[in-house]
Amino acid sequence: MKIGMFIKNFAIGKEFSKNGIPTKSGAEFHCENHALQLIEHGDSVYIMTKKKYFFTKGREILNGIDLCRLHAPFRWLESIIRLITTHRNTDCFYIIGTPHFAVWAILYARMFNKPTTLVITIKEEVFEKQLNWRNKILASCTNYIAISQEIKDELIRKTEVKSSQVHILPQGVDSNRFIVVNEQVKRELRKKYKLPEDKPIVLFCARLVLRKGVDTMLKAWEIIHKNNQEAILIIVGGGENHLFDQIKAVSQKLGNSIILFGEVQKPDEYYQLSDLYFFPSRMEGLPTTMMEAMASGVPCVASDIGGCRDLIAPSEAGVLVEAEDYNTFAKEILNFIDNDSLRKESAAKGRQYVESNLDCYKLLPKLRNILQNKL
Template structure:
């Protein structure tokens, strides 16, 4: 579908989200807002339910943030009207909704307010969803001008389960700004702060601690990794509802000496710089920003073959892919990658291919250009 073109003069893109906590989707929105503003496009964000750490980040860069107070649980499908006065106040020319609840509530309110362009992005989910949710999404999708999936497999699921036609459905992969490595001295200090004076390799990831990330699978595989690489350490950054369960697994398997869970990470450059191998054992994904950030750093990557990760890593052999929930395969891939650290034909080559693939396909600039086309804005 070709978008109607226009000019940035008077354009105002308003993103509608459920919350603004420190998740991958919220960080993607912040990246998009930052890049749009660099192109002189006015942006605002409406959070339906609650604010969070990303709200502060947005405000720091000059993006207005509004809290609408729309209840999303239990569902009240007439509550979309609560968004109407907020939209009338901010006066968008484009409304961009993100994930299920903002689609259900945001799209009808934008249509009611006469917004000329409505775009929706699904950032990754498990389908089929509950029947009443999918019926509501199909109704809301009827007023949307463009539906975006962050990976081709997700687009196929949206087409099958939400009946989105090819004229409306687009794939726009996530993009991020490249992470700049910290100086070696800072890297050493960061590693020592988490694991003391260790010379062993550090495997890790930063993610929201939810079951979809497959961290229980990673902890099940970790003793097998330690049997081959006893000096290895595992770093799991982030927080979320699965934290207590993961801590119990670490205690039950006596992994405390080799596993660190520092909580939320504020300095991502220092975090990624501390790693020798990035791992993402998810059981369900769209196209995670953490994967792209690791690719931009040139880290060797071991990841599950789910969502958009095979398309990101597989064609250029930019990482090692394993079946989801396969403990033995994950342990084997991590051991082989650790064996190849420092080898030109091993982990070094993996990292170089990851960095080159990122620069070619997954930058924030390329993502923003694709969205601007759907918004009908050209510079």
């Protein structure tokens, strides 16, 4: 099967923006992971995206993916030319988000009776059908994928598509990569990263922006440190430079109990050495980092918002707290730190839920059926 994927930004050519935020978004990870899984399955995949910088190539093979960067101001025209020349005979179209140039692929697909699938990865991407002509075309796809129940409900309400066209399908996680390790390995990993072997370690692994609840995290940590000065908070992820400075200042005030690791390529071992995952985000689609934590056997204390709710409520892999309620966050984290049996029980339930419901390779057949309009 030949699959054309369309996304606004992909491998733009710079790792960080001027203010320190990583340029690779959750949608891009979603696109890349699905592309690689489909290729591994035996499908042919190409990606069309915006060309943002002059120094990036118009077309290249990146990790086995045929990547085409479309030139402004005629991306729509270039995409059509490619579809009838270099990328003809596409069997189905997979659109991530709502890139403007993708509407022409939808029209092309409709002309040749090819199925189109549009995936929404965050509620704020859901569009009003009647707002403009582009949105009317986006609302004419064959199928839609929502990665959470909240997104599905919003999509049906705003676009007027039929419920039967909208499929809830998590992006999933590789449960063979993110694994539970024993105590000996956990201690060795802590030695490797120069962390204390015998102290409780709480992990925050996400982009450092206010939307992720960094301010809530710091307020909660002040309370946690006051009650348990042994606890360590490790922060993994890139983000806004001024927030790094703020975190360093708070850490100094709290006995250097917060350790910043910055952006890392593979967070696997940081999950494995941690006792608890702290995720006070204000807004999510379906947080990949939380799925990775669950797969690694790390219980979660997270905001009671769409996406987080889809993971914690059915799995019992942790607890949900009202977003911004730093007092309750601190209370629940201290409870997990002090309750070894609760941590182990939540960890086991989270891992089991991932294996049964969130393994990306088990979800792949459903994705392929949706793309081919076989459901």
